[in-house]
Amino acid sequence: MELFKNYKEGDASSLIPMMQDVQDQYGYLPEEEMVKLARFTHLPVARIYGVASFYNQFRLRPLGKYVIRVCRGTACHVKGSLDILRILESELGIKAGETSKDLNFTIETVACIGACSIAPVIAINDEFHGGLTAKSLSKLVSRYKKMVQKERKQ
Amino acid sequence: MRFIDYYEQKKSADEPPAGRFIVEALENFSADQQSESEIQQVRKSVLLENISEPAILIGMGTCGLANGANKVMEAIEKELEKHQISAKLIPVGCVGYCAKEVIVDIKRPGELRISYAQVKVTDVPALIESTLVKNEIYHEKLLGVYYPDGALMDENLPDINSIPFFRNQQKVVLANCGVIDPENIDAYLARGGYQALHKALITQSPDNVIQEVIDAGLRGRGGGGFPAGKKWHFARNTKADQKYLICNADEGDPGAFMDRAVLEGDPHRVVEGMIIAAYAIGASEGYVYCRAEYPLAIKRLEKTIAQAKEYGLLGEKIMGSDFSFNLKIKKGAGAFVCGEETALIHSIEGKRGMPRPRPPFPAVSGLFGKPTIINNVETLANIPALINNGAQWYTGIGTDNSKGTKIFALSGKIVNTGLVEVPMGVTLRKIIFDIGGGIPDGKKFKAVQIGGPSGGALPESVIDTPVDYESLKSVGAIMGSGGLVVMDESTCMVDLAKYFMTFIQSESCGKCIPCREGTKRLLEILERLTHSYKSERNPEEALLRFQGMMYLERLADVIKNTSLCGLGQTAANPVISTLRYFRAEYEAHLYDRKCPSGHCRELLTYFIDTSKCTGCTLCAIKCPENAIIGEKKGPHYIIDERCVRCDQCRVNCNYDAIYVR
CATH class of the missing domain: 3.10.20.600 (Ubiquitin-like (UB roll))
Known part of the structure; x- marks a missing residue:
């Protein structure tokens, strides 16, 4: 219950911030934490699950070390973000919304990152990469792949 | 020294809180320019008018950061250390010219502020050397110069406001963006910030403020365009023990980033607007509902609220009046529909963000059943300038029914x-x-x-x-x-409509059938238009394609007329408008099975221009389906039956030999 110490027990209106805290801690929403949340907020677990599945932010599965968020906003779409997504998917061998088996990469699509002026944009963890082309993307991906390999060796 | 420290020194027990001091003092400055009091000097140094060391301002909004502003800043720090120059580095928000990021402004003591654009890490040594070591202008990256009013212009140094991008603009809300340090309340105050709040709290009644906003004709900037003053009036006239004000910063609209830029570049303006709005409607609690996708905006807002509290501009008895107001941030969790008022309220209450029928309108019964006003970031950011300059000034900008x-x-x-x-x-x-x-x-x-x-x-x-x-x-x-x-x-406009339908369809909250099912069916119709015969699973698909086209407009109409909330009612608009203006393109997809813009892959055929092909075999290697054949150093050919239109060959060809038709 350490995680909820800033909140009042039975305060249903703080459900979403609490879930955000849990996700910050674990990277996703583990089932047992959702049960704990339900007890703490005096809400049925179904309601917690309902909220978790409604919002794009919440995930029910663990994430990779590098989360690649591909912007699918209008400006990015017009500038070819679908191709960017396809290339990423084939380079990493996973589909959007999936995590690689070694838990290194996750690809997610987001509605709009809000950096439309430098479309097409992807964000790897919190770092933005804009104005991508097929070639610059391949370079970027191989850079991260190398980083992963290096980490594995260590 | 900060303003608040200055006043802390002078404070005696019976004097009102710091916030009031500041505003009163600032009002006196403009009246009496002669006296160089201590506070005047503090103000001038905040405005960078009298500085003892050079100031370097770097555009560190999201677009600046994405273009490498962080690395540029590191490089500048390194260069300064190398030359042993002491200078003040100030991160600022976005000046708006995103195409030219990273923008770095340099101001030497007693000189003009000069703006340099598209600065890369590799430019930094030359930039620092010529500007701060040799005291010259670095012409290669020069964007323009900030001339003070009435200053003499140098022919070789263009005024930044004469550049076409800036010349045709009129900055009211964005006046401070990219100019001041957004994390420094003193910078906002020195440029006249929180004076409107003072004017409203001390000299105007809440009804006066509402009347002023109604007279100004300010309409909601979030999309609907409902008159803001009228909305406030409803909330004011509803009796309740508790009212709420919410700032809608859940900018989910793909392709829009105005709210992010304002929150990142001038968050105090939004907070000031919120306090005035809360005073007008009588709310004692407020929320900023901001997207979690905007981490920088949230960070800046947190700082802003803390500073405003420190200065006595938020909290109990603001500026010595009887008005108290507290502000909290709520992070959105990523749902486009939460831009809709009632859905947003549900989200703050910790529920699924689904809209409910109106009435009752939130102004009567909103958050936790209390009267609630929800305004967009830009609407609220308009308020300080509107109150400061009055409704008459505001109505001078714009057209008959759209002001500002x-x-x-x-x-x-x-x-x-x-x-x-x-x-x-x-x-x-x-x-x-x-x-x-x-x-x-x-x-x-x-x-x-x-x-x-x-x-x-x-x-x-x-x-x-x-x-x-x-x-x-x-x-x-x-x-x-x-x-x-x-x-x-x-x-391709059909593809655009398809894109929007994909978006709307996945963002529909699922509560009402026209939106949930209708958008899905619309998407299916559009997908059939862009699929080729090859990928069709059964022969009926071709018939369904024609049938879909016949029903497209009727279906769009039904969704528009029968959906519950704004999202559903406008969901079909991209289809309706593209059909209205680009019907020929739809017909080309339907009858000719061609995409005139060459965008819908499945309807294209790939060819190799044998006169350009050198036989480098790169395309054949990249082709995932082995659809490209040919001898080494001889022309290659594509077998259309095998081609899956992945575009890999065209992207990778170094000789532009692959074309589509």
Whole structure:
């Protein structure tokens, strides 16, 4: 219950911030934490699950070390973000919304990152990469792949 | 020294809180320019008017950061250390010219502020050496100079406001963005910040404030365009023990980033607007509902609220009046529909963000059943200037039924991407071609999507339409929140409609059937249009394609008329507007099975220009289906039956030998 110490027990209106805290801690929403949340907020677990599945932010599965968020906003779409997504998917061998088996990469699509002026944009963890082309993307991906390999060796 | 420290020193027990001091003192400054009091000096140093060491201002909004502003800043620090120069580095928000990021402004003591654009890490040594060591101007990257009013201009140094991108703008809301340090309340105060709050709290009654906003004709900037003052009036007249004010910063509209830029570049303006609005309606608690996708905006808002509290501008008895107001941040969790008022309220209450029927309107019964006003970031950011200068000044800007300025986010196939603020009534042509610089790569303009997924795509024939709420509606678009995505001839309008349907369909909350099922069916119809015979699973598909086309408009109409909330009612707009202006393109997809813009892959055929092909075999290696054959050093050919249109060959060809038809 350490995680909820800033909140009042039975305060249903703080459900979403609490879930955000849990996700910050674990990277996703583990089932047992959702049960704990339900007890703490005096809400049925179904309601917690309902909220978790409604919002794009919440995930029910663990994430990779590098989360690649591909912007699918209008400006990015017009500038070819679908191709960017396809290339990423084939380079990493996973589909959007999936995590690689070694838990290194996750690809997610987001509605709009809000950096439309430098479309097409992807964000790897919190770092933005804009104005991508097929070639610059391949370079970027191989850079991260190398980083992963290096980490594995260590 | 900070303003608050100065006042802490002078404070005696019976004097009012710090906030009031500041505003009173600032009012006196403008009256008495002669006296160089201590506080005046503090103010001048905050405004960088009398500085003892050079100041370097770096654009560190999201677009600046994405272009490497962090690395540029590190490089500058390193260079300064190398030359042993002491200078003040100040991160600022976005000046709006995103295409030219990273923008670095340098101001030496006693000289003008000079702006340099597109600064890369490799430029930094030369930039620092010529500007701060040799005291020269680094012409290679010069953007312009900030001349103070009435200053003499140097012919060789262009005024930053004479650049086409800035010349046609009128900055009211964005006046401080990219100019001041957004994390420093003193910088906002020194430029006249919180004076409007003082004016409203001390000299005006809440009813006066509401009347002023009604007289000014300010309309909601979030998309709907409902008069803000009228909304406030409803909330004011509802009796309740508790009222709420919510700032809607859940900018989910893809292609729009105005709210992010304002929150990142001048968050105090939004907070000031919120306090005034809360005073007018009698709310004692407020929320900023901000997207979790905007981490920087949230961080800046947190700092802003803490500073405003420290200065006595938030909390109990603000500026010595009887008015108290507290502000909290709520992070959104990523749902487009939460831009809708009632859905947003549900989200703050910790529920699924689903809209409910209105009435009762939130102004009567909203958050936790109490009267609640929800205004957009830009609407609230308009309030300080409106109160400061009065309704009469405000009505001087804009058209008959749309007053003031509007911020647009220019993006897509346009030269000058960025953020622009123009008076209402300017034509779209002026925004796209004069300010935006037109279409890059010599291509032709095709359409501009205005209003995001709820708006419409407008072709060249109607881009002389002035931007105001009514004119845009008459041509089948809406003002929306201000995203302008420009498209050139290589954009397929059927694909665009399909894109928006995919978006709307996945963002529909699922509560009412027309939106949940209707958008799904619309998407299916559009998908059939862009699929080729090859990928069709059964022979009925071709018939369904024609049937879908026949029912497309009727279905769009049903969704529009029977959906519960704004999202559903406008969900079909992209389809309706593209059908209205680009019907021929739909027909080409349907009858000719061709995509005129060469975008819908499945309808294209790939060829190799044998006169250009050198036989390097790269395409054959890259082809995942082994559809490319040919001898080494001889021309290659594509076997159409095997080709899956993955585009890999065309992208990777070094000789531009692959073309589509």
